[in-house]
Amino acid sequence: MGTVTLEGVHKAYGNTTxxxxxxxxxxxxxxxxxxxxxxxxxxxxxxxxxxxETVTSGSVKINDRDVTALEPKDxxxxxxxxxxxxxxxxxxLENIAFPxxxxxxxxxxxxxxxxxxxxxLGLGKLTGRKxxxxxxxxxxxxxxxxxxxxxxxxxxxxxxxxxxxxKLRVETRSELLAIQKRLGITSIYVTHxxxxxxxxxDRMVVMREGKIAQxxxxxxxxxxxxxxxxxxxxxxxKMNILRGTLDGTTFQTPxxxxxxxxSQHRGDVLVGLRPEDLLLTADPAGxxxxxxxxxxGPRAVVSLQLEGTKLTSVVxxxxxQGLSRGGTVSLxxxxxxxxLFDPMEETRLPG
Amino acid sequence: MTSVRVFQFRxxxxxxxxxxxxxxxxxxxxxxxxxxxxxxxxxxxxxxxxADNYVSSLTNDxxxxxxxxTATYVLIAVSFETVLGLLIALSLQKQKWARDxxxxxxxxxxxxxxxxxxxxxxxLLNDQLGAIPQLLRSLGVSYDFLGSxxxxxxxxxxxxxxxxxxxVLLLLAGLESIPQQPMEAARVDxxxxxxxxxxxxxxxxxxxxxxAILLRSLxxxxxxxxxxxxxxxxxxxxTETIQYFTYQTGIQFFRLGEASSMAFILLAIVLPLIxxxxxxxxxxxxx
Amino acid sequence: MTNARILGSLRNAFLFFxxxxxxxxxxxxxxxxxxxAPQLNDPSLLFFEPSLLNxxxxxxAGILEAAGRSALVAGxxxxxxxxxxxxxxxxxxxxxxxxxxxxxxxxxxxxxxxAVLVFPFLTLAYVLRVNDTLLPLIxxxxxxxxxxxxxxxxxxFDSVPKSLEEQARVDGFTRFKAFLLVVLPQVYPGLGxxxxxxxxxxxxxxxxxxxxxxxxxxxxxxxxxxxxxFRGVELGSMSAAILVAVIPVVIASFFIQKRLVQGxxxxxxxx
Numbered sequence: 001m002g003t004v005t006l007e008g009v010h011k012a013y014g015n016t017t018x019x020x021x022x023x024x025x026x027x028x029x030x031x032x033x034x035x036x037x038x039x040x041x042x043x044x045x046x047x048x049x050x051x052x053e054t055v056t057s058g059s060v061k062i063n064d065r066d067v068t069a070l071e072p073k074d075x076x077x078x079x080x081x082x083x084x085x086x087x088x089x090x091x092x093l094e095n096i097a098f099p100x101x102x103x104x105x106x107x108x109x110x111x112x113x114x115x116x117x118x119x120x121l122g123l124g125k126l127t128g129r130k131x132x133x134x135x136x137x138x139x140x141x142x143x144x145x146x147x148x149x150x151x152x153x154x155x156x157x158x159x160x161x162x163x164x165x166x167k168l169r170v171e172t173r174s175e176l177l178a179i180q181k182r183l184g185i186t187s188i189y190v191t192h193x194x195x196x197x198x199x200x201x202d203r204m205v206v207m208r209e210g211k212i213a214q215x216x217x218x219x220x221x222x223x224x225x226x227x228x229x230x231x232x233x234x235x236x237x238k239m240n241i242l243r244g245t246l247d248g249t250t251f252q253t254p255x256x257x258x259x260x261x262x263s264q265h266r267g268d269v270l271v272g273l274r275p276e277d278l279l280l281t282a283d284p285a286g287x288x289x290x291x292x293x294x295x296x297g298p299r300a301v302v303s304l305q306l307e308g309t310k311l312t313s314v315v316x317x318x319x320x321q322g323l324s325r326g327g328t329v330s331l332x333x334x335x336x337x338x339x340l341f342d343p344m345e346e347t348r349l350p351g
Numbered sequence: 352m353t354s355v356r357v358f359q360f361r362x363x364x365x366x367x368x369x370x371x372x373x374x375x376x377x378x379x380x381x382x383x384x385x386x387x388x389x390x391x392x393x394x395x396x397x398x399x400x401x402a403d404n405y406v407s408s409l410t411n412d413x414x415x416x417x418x419x420x421t422a423t424y425v426l427i428a429v430s431f432e433t434v435l436g437l438l439i440a441l442s443l444q445k446q447k448w449a450r451d452x453x454x455x456x457x458x459x460x461x462x463x464x465x466x467x468x469x470x471x472x473x474x475l476l477n478d479q480l481g482a483i484p485q486l487l488r489s490l491g492v493s494y495d496f497l498g499s500x501x502x503x504x505x506x507x508x509x510x511x512x513x514x515x516x517x518x519v520l521l522l523l524a525g526l527e528s529i530p531q532q533p534m535e536a537a538r539v540d541x542x543x544x545x546x547x548x549x550x551x552x553x554x555x556x557x558x559x560x561x562x563a564i565l566l567r568s569l570x571x572x573x574x575x576x577x578x579x580x581x582x583x584x585x586x587x588x589x590t591e592t593i594q595y596f597t598y599q600t601g602i603q604f605f606r607l608g609e610a611s612s613m614a615f616i617l618l619a620i621v622l623p624l625i626x627x628x629x630x631x632x633x634x635x636x637x638x
Numbered sequence: 639m640t641n642a643r644i645l646g647s648l649r650n651a652f653l654f655f656x657x658x659x660x661x662x663x664x665x666x667x668x669x670x671x672x673x674x675a676p677q678l679n680d681p682s683l684l685f686f687e688p689s690l691l692n693x694x695x696x697x698x699a700g701i702l703e704a705a706g707r708s709a710l711v712a713g714x715x716x717x718x719x720x721x722x723x724x725x726x727x728x729x730x731x732x733x734x735x736x737x738x739x740x741x742x743x744x745x746x747x748x749x750x751x752x753a754v755l756v757f758p759f760l761t762l763a764y765v766l767r768v769n770d771t772l773l774p775l776i777x778x779x780x781x782x783x784x785x786x787x788x789x790x791x792x793x794x795f796d797s798v799p800k801s802l803e804e805q806a807r808v809d810g811f812t813r814f815k816a817f818l819l820v821v822l823p824q825v826y827p828g829l830g831x832x833x834x835x836x837x838x839x840x841x842x843x844x845x846x847x848x849x850x851x852x853x854x855x856x857x858x859x860x861x862x863x864x865x866x867x868f869r870g871v872e873l874g875s876m877s878a879a880i881l882v883a884v885i886p887v888v889i890a891s892f893f894i895q896k897r898l899v900q901g902x903x904x905x906x907x908x909x
Contacts, residue, residue, distance in 0.1 A: 367726075370747070456657060632904055
């Protein structure tokens with residue numbers, strides 16, 4: 001069992017608030033990702049769950065037990081740091097077995113268990129090596145092994161994949177997920193990479209300036225972002241945002257471009273359109289100009305300039321006919337795909 | 352107190368305890384001494400004389416002479432050590448073979464106890480028994496190393512012999528931590544070796560240079576052993592450095608109260624240097 | 639190409655000259671220790687029948703006892719300094735404990751002129767009737783060796799990432815255990831260098847030794863100074879005494895070269 005509950009968790013230094021009265025639930029066995037730009041408070045929140053940072057006010061509960069005042073060692077957690085924090089002077093086996101020293105587990109038993117875990121992670125042959133002799137991916141697996149051996153209630157991850165190159169990152173991601181599903185341990189994972197957040201989590205918590213911007217499954221957060229911030233943060237390339245007015249059947253920009261858009265809302269609005277929902281047709285009289293085409297294999301990212309606004313569209317490679325740099329296009333919104341936001345509050349509008 | 356604070360305090364405690372006894376207590380006692388007329392030969396208890404010692408020390412020509420002598424000594428010694436140290440460090444940096452052993456040998460002098468260095472040179476420069484005057488005589492040169500006018504310079508050169516390696520050590524490390532790219536870029540742009548040194552290497556070396564010069568100067572002004580081994584302050588008072596002068600006042604004349612006041616005057620002079628050094632080190636460390 | 643060649647030869651010649659300058663006095667002393675009095679009258683005598691007279695004289699005069707006392711003082715001083723210093727250096731480095739004031743105090747204590755502290759030590763020694771023993775000397779040596787060792791270690795602890803300690807705490811250890819089992823092992827090489835350097839500083843001190851322990855329990859440098867008379871006949875024995883003092887520390891110095899700079903600058907300059 002491993003539930004985590006944050007109630008009114010608040011962290012401030014003097015006048016600066018890092019995390020503002022956070023209320024968050026982490027169900028047993030879930031994989032929650034805290035994601036957000038630098039300085040949003042995600043790492044601080046994680047460290048408060050770990051006990052590495054003190055809580056200014058509020059409480060942290062693990063399995064309904066209030067651990068707010070407890071040292072990390074008494075919380076029954078395991079953590080993987082960004083640089084893996086492997087003990088340089090110990091071998092792989094000793095690294096993995098190290099946490100058992102704290103529980104006074106007999107040496108032989110510790111070694112046996114560590115070897116089992118090393119084998120399950122594909123490190124069986126490397127147990128005699130020191131960390132500096134391992135590759136990045138191997139080091140990461142040692143860190144995970146060390147975390148697993150305690151059979152903790154909660155796994156905490158602080159951007160563990162940031163040090164790996166792109167390809168390795170993707171591979172390790174799926175391995176991590178597989179391990180978590182197999183062991184069923186509640187995991188809280190911090191990253192600044194929204195793509196990573198989307199692929200790993202069954203629950204995403206988007207944070208901004210110490211507060212929760214949105215909580216939900218990746219599909220929810222991607223499909224129904226509740227604010228311009230979340231909408232532009234999640235999803236790459238970024239969502240296009242256009243300013244204009246609605247009159248029930250059309251959306252019109254100040255420069256005079258208009259598109260059909262049925263809505264219940266009237267008046268000034270921000271319209272959000274994912275790049276894959278912005279459709280292009282080559283048109284010599286079109287309002288937008290193509291400034292760049294980046295081919296990414298099956299798709300291409302097309303950058304456009306519409307008067308003063310930069311837009312992005314994602315086009316299937318096969319549909320690139322007639323589209324070229326410098327050429328003009330006309331734009332269409334995919335039916336029903338527009339997101340509406342209040343221009344002042346930048347929050348989602350229904351309809 | 353939070354658990355972190357308790358932990359920090361517990362870890363610091365041994366240090367603070369030892370420091371209190373080994374540094375703090377003597378420091379305050381020295382201050383007390385400097386305000387009394389304590390003398391080892393006196394029979395009665397020491398009397399509080401307030402600032403009298405300080406006044407007499409500050410008006411003591413001998414003390415000011417010693418300060419001047421020491422300043423000259425430090426200036427000469429550290430200048431030579433800096434230039435020579437830099438040249439040696441630059442040469443060592445580019446050296447290809449037998450590098451470690453050369454370095455190890457060149458650094459040896461700084462580990463020898465200074466009294467041994469002083470005594471060695473005393474005899475090495477001795478007219479009858481020393482090899483160097485003999486060598487000079489064979490070239491037709493006669494030089495009185497420890498005679499009037501030369502003694503202080505000779506002592507400074509002894510300092511140079513022993514402590515240039517210290518400068519080499521720090522400057523070499525400094526040179527090796529300078530990023531190579533600006534220099535490579537300059538060479539690609541056609542700059543000559545000397546230009547590169549003057550405009551790129553040297554400015555980048557300034558932090559290490561200043562730390563090295565400060566550390567060395569603070570150490571050089573404590574010079575005692577060389578004087579004790581060779582000239583004992585002479586000829587006349589030519590080589591009376593501060594530490595030697597203080598030693599004489601306290602140990603040879605037993606006027607501990609007065610000697611303590613001199614020591615504090617010295618401390619007052621040295622304190623700004625220590626603060627400056629501290630600031631410099633802080634800046635380098637938090638780069 | 640020739641420009642570089644010329645510079646290269648100049649450089650080699652310069653270094654060679656520097657090496658000669660460094661080695662010459664040392665070699666000269668070494669030779670002198672094996673010369674008899676009449677041989678000493680010829681300073682440039684290179685090839686001679688070596689004699690162990692000086693060495694025998696120096697050993698009989700108690701040089702090994704003096705060396706033993708130096709080693710004892712240095713050993714005790716360095717042990718206390720290492721124990722007190724490592725814990726303190728750790729929290730000063732990783733927790734910024736004590737703030738700038740503590741670090742300044744440590745720096746100042748290192749560079750403090752001995753003249754300031756020696757008179758109190760002398761007076762207190764007389765008062766407690768321990769004058770001319772090794773006890774006040776140990777305290778005096780502690781006054782500068784402890785700061786140096788601590789300063790050294792701060793520089794080395796600075797290079798250890800904080801996440802290591804945090805990982806150990808998450809893995810189930812108290813802060814102290816995390817320090818002892820995980821962080822301290824990372825600085826063992828630096829600790830070794832600090833201990834050797836601290837030992838050397840204590841071993842080489844003459845100022846405190848001369849004033850606090852001038853006769854009965856004289857330490858090595860003071861004993862060497864004792865051979866300093868204005869009669870040249872002591873030169874041979876003095877040379878032998880000097881070698882006894884010099885050889886151990888110079889050999890030890892070979893082992894700590896790599897760590898020296900990081901230690902001396904308190905971490906400001908890394909090798």
